[in-house]
Amino acid sequence: AQSVTQLDSQVPVFEEAPVELRCNYSSSVSVYLFWYVQYPNQGLQLLLKYLSGSTLVESINGFEAEFNKSQTSFHLRKPSVHISDTAEYFCAVRSSQGGSEKLVFGKGTKLTVNP
Amino acid sequence: DTAVSQTPKYLVTQMGNDKSIKCEQNLGHDTMYWYKQDSKKFLKIMFSYNNKELIINETVPNRFSPKSPDKAHLNLHINSLELGDSAVYFCASSPSYGSYEQYFGPGTRLTVT
Numbered sequence: 029a030q031s032v033t034q035l036d037s038q039v040p041v042f043e044e045a046p047v048e049l050r051c052n053y054s055s056s057v058s059v060y061l062f063w064y065v066q067y068p069n070q071g072l073q074l075l076l077k078y079l080s081g082s083t084l085v086e087s088i089n090g091f092e093a094e095f096n097k098s099q100t101s102f103h104l105r106k107p108s109v110h111i112s113d114t115a116e117y118f119c120a121v122r123s124s125q126g127g128s129e130k131l132v133f134g135k136g137t138k139l140t141v142n143p
Numbered sequence: 144d145t146a147v148s149q150t151p152k153y154l155v156t157q158m159g160n161d162k163s164i165k166c167e168q169n170l171g172h173d174t175m176y177w178y179k180q181d182s183k184k185f186l187k188i189m190f191s192y193n194n195k196e197l198i199i200n201e202t203v204p205n206r207f208s209p210k211s212p213d214k215a216h217l218n219l220h221i222n223s224l225e226l227g228d229s230a231v232y233f234c235a236s237s238p239s240y241g242s243y244e245q246y247f248g249p250g251t252r253l254t255v256t
Contacts, residue, residue, distance in 0.1 A: 060243055071147070071233055071247030072186070079243075116184055122243055128199050129241050133186040 030055040030123040032102075034134035042142050043111055049104040049137045051093075051119035060122035061102040062131065063093055067115045075117070078102060089113075114141045146170050147248035149234050155254045156224060163220045164251045166234030174198075174240045175217040177209060178233040180250070186233070192217055193240040221253075229255045 035050040053061060060079050064072040076087040083095040093104045102119060119134040147168045156162055168175065176199075177189040191199035195211040206222045217234060234248040 062243060069249075071235075071249050072245075073247070074244050077243065118186065128191070130188050130191065130199055130201075131243060131245065136184045136186075138184075 029125055030057070030059075030121045030132055032061075032119045032121045032132065032134040034117075034119050034137050036137050037135065038138045038140070040140045040142060041109055044108045046107050047105065047109050047113075047139065049117050049119075049139065051102045051104065051134060053100050053102060053119075053121050055100075055121055057124060059095070059097075061093075061095060062120040062122075063087075063091070063102075063104050064118045064120060064133070065115050066118065066136075072118060075104075109139070109141045111141050111143060113139060115139060147234055147236055147246050149232075149248040149251050151251060152249065153252050153254075155256065157256055158224055158226060160224050161220070161222045162224060162253070163218055164232055164234075164253075166217045166219070166248060168215055168234075168236040168246070168248075170236055170238075170246060172236040172238050172246070173214060174237045174242070175211065175214075176235040176237075176245065177217065177219050178235060178247075180231040180233060182230070190217075190219075191240075198240060224253075224255045226255050229253055 031054045033052045062077045063075040065075045078095045086092045116136045120131045123132045174193045180186045190209045192211045208220045231250045235245040237245045
């Protein structure tokens with residue numbers, strides 16, 4: 029079964045510092061990977077996705093993630109974070125099993141950006 | 144305009160009671176989901192409906208019964224509530240089954256006392 033592991037449960041950083049949120053996946057089939065963001069007291073929003081093609085994918089608010097097949101990773105990065113980036117970030121993988129398809133989420137990484 | 148809405152936002156109730164959570168999406172999507180997020184923020188799918196038909200049932204206790212009266216609505220009824228049912232329940236939708244971009248509602252925080 030496909031799964032993802034988010035290696036850090038909490039990541040505190042200072043404003044304007046770079047950040048990397050780590051995600052490793054386990055999948056024996058073609059991989060579709062996603063990052064979702066959950067701002068406080070809100071539902072999840074899709075941040076970016078990798079389906080095929082270029083291994084580097086970008087979001088509109090400056091985040092990027094790189095699909096690395098040899099390391100089975102899909103880490104999320106931002107060169108300079110803002111206070112408003114404080115949120116919970118979830119890595120997810122497409123899972124196909126028994127004819128059903130679904131997203132399997134990691135346990136989340138809480139990013140806290142301090143002034 | 145709210146894309147995916149849920150009511151109520153908060154629900155506090157006692158063990159043994161029966162409660163319902165309602166979800167509506169105005170995106171014209173075919174597929175809707177219910178997720179449970181526990182106190183450690185772990186998010187797990189419970190059910191998926193496509194065009195009002197049940198597609199995924201993730202070994203959820205049969206005290207939980209989803210119902211989709213039409214493509215735009217997916218409700219969740221819970222019988223005989225237990226302490227362990229306390230969580231945030233999220234409704235989500237996607238354009239079609241197998242489309243992985245999902246749009247989430249704001250969540251319903253259920254507290255069972």
